[in-house]
Amino acid sequence: MIRYSELDTIKLIHSIRETMADKKTHRLAVITGGASGIGLGTVKRFLNEGYEVLILDANKEAGDKSVNNLKSDTCNVNFIHCDIAKHEQIESIFQNLLNNNRPAHVLVNCAGISPALNPLHKYSVEEWHRTIDINLHGTFYACREFLKLATALKINEGAIVNVASIMGTRASAAQASYGASKHAVVGLTKSIAQDYATMNIRANAVGPGVIDTPMNTELMKDDDVMQYLLQRVPLKRVATSDEVANLIYFLASSEASYITGSFYPIDGGYLAG
Ligand code: NAI
Numbered sequence: 240m241i242r243y244s245e246l247d248t249i250k251l252i253h254s255i256r257e258t259m260a261d262k263k264t265h266r267l268a269v270i271t272g273g274a275s276g277i278g279l280g281t282v283k284r285f286l287n288e289g290y291e292v293l294i295l296d297a298n299k300e301a302g303d304k305s306v307n308n309l310k311s312d313t314c315n316v317n318f319i320h321c322d323i324a325k326h327e328q329i330e331s332i333f334q335n336l337l338n339n340n341r342p343a344h345v346l347v348n349c350a351g352i353s354p355a356l357n358p359l360h361k362y363s364v365e366e367w368h369r370t371i372d373i374n375l376h377g378t379f380y381a382c383r384e385f386l387k388l389a390t391a392l393k394i395n396e397g398a399i400v401n402v403a404s405i406m407g408t409r410a411s412a413a414q415a416s417y418g419a420s421k422h423a424v425v426g427l428t429k430s431i432a433q434d435y436a437t438m439n440i441r442a443n444a445v446g447p448g449v450i451d452t453p454m455n456t457e458l459m460k461d462d463d464v465m466q467y468l469l470q471r472v473p474l475k476r477v478a479t480s481d482e483v484a485n486l487i488y489f490l491a492s493s494e495a496s497y498i499t500g501s502f503y504p505i506d507g508g509y510l511a512g
Contacts, residue, residue, distance in 0.1 A: 267290065268345035269343045270282050270285070270294055270295070270349060271294075271346075271381050272296055273302075274296035275298065275454075276452030280481045281483075282294055283309065283481075284481070284485065290345070291316070292315070294318040295318075295350070297320070302318040302320055303318065323377030324373045326380040329381055330384055333388050345398050347487055348400070348424075349402045350377055353454055357413055358412075371419065374420035375420040378424050385399065386440070389438065394438075398440065398442070401425075402445055404421040404447060405448050405504055406418045407446050408510065409510065424444060425446075428443060429502075441495070443490045443498060443500070443503065444502045446503065447483050448505065449478070450480060450483055451478070482505065
């Protein structure tokens with residue numbers, strides 16, 4: 240009997256330690272694109288788990304509004320208005336964290352755009368560059384600064400979750416720049432996983448299918464397009480931001496401690512068909 244109760248106590252302490260490890264109030268999650276959609280859902284999830292959250296987003300109005308709505312005695316959330324595609328801005332934000340000796344344990348890259356649909360010969364050079372600059376280069380800048388900070392402050396565990404897309408592994412008509420940027424984000428994520436595993440920093444990518452966010456407001460008004468899309472989704476519905484946030488949080492948490500360098504679709508079964 241005594242052995243059983245000792246075992247139970249050890250199990251309890253172990254489980255509290257694990258919970259504390261994930262819910263430590265002073266752990267910081269930096270979330271780009273956190274003012275809207277999947278990013279905002281992810282911000283809420285990390286706050287609920289006891290993280291401090293720093294939102295980086297180009298939409299000042301939405302960022303201010305989100306922080307005002309979310310800030311409370313128990314929720315520590317801040318917003319910096321910035322353009323993820325401007326590396327000087329991202330460098331200065333992370334340099335500030337370093338100056339304050341403030342490590343970040345999690346980086347989630349949600350900031351992204353979906354350009355107008357066009358076959359390649361109709362693409363403007365500007366539109367091509369804008370998509371790659373935000374979706375790929377912005378993700379690179381944030382990852383690089385997060386890793387510089389982690390290295391300088393010698394953190395011994397951390398996680399990056401990059402939001403790619405199902406277009407990170409397959410293609411869809413008239414979305415060449417988006418598909419190219421998201422394929423590259425998956426490749427970038429795998430490379431980071433190789434380089435930083437010895438620091439216990441994991442990197443994974445998620446691949447949402449069709450998610451009900453402001454990015455899709457117009458698309459979701461078009462019944463014909465939605466019918467066409469949903470025919471290809473075995474679960475026959477779009478997902479919520481919170482469903483994607485659940486996967487992102489899981490991959491960043493210690494529950495996923497042996498998962499790195501992977502790509503996880505969250506698409507209602509779309510890619511399996
Ligand atoms: P959203 O439009 O609701 O949110 C995107 C956020 O990124 C916005 O707050 C926007 O201000 C911010 N952002 C855009 N450009 C920025 C820049 N240069 N600097 C800083 N912030 C910037 O879109 P949603 O749907 O939440 O998308 C989030 C991520 O998920 C994107 O990377 C998107 O490509 C990806 N995704 C979305 C899918 C969907 O169906 N909604 C499907 C697959 C991937």
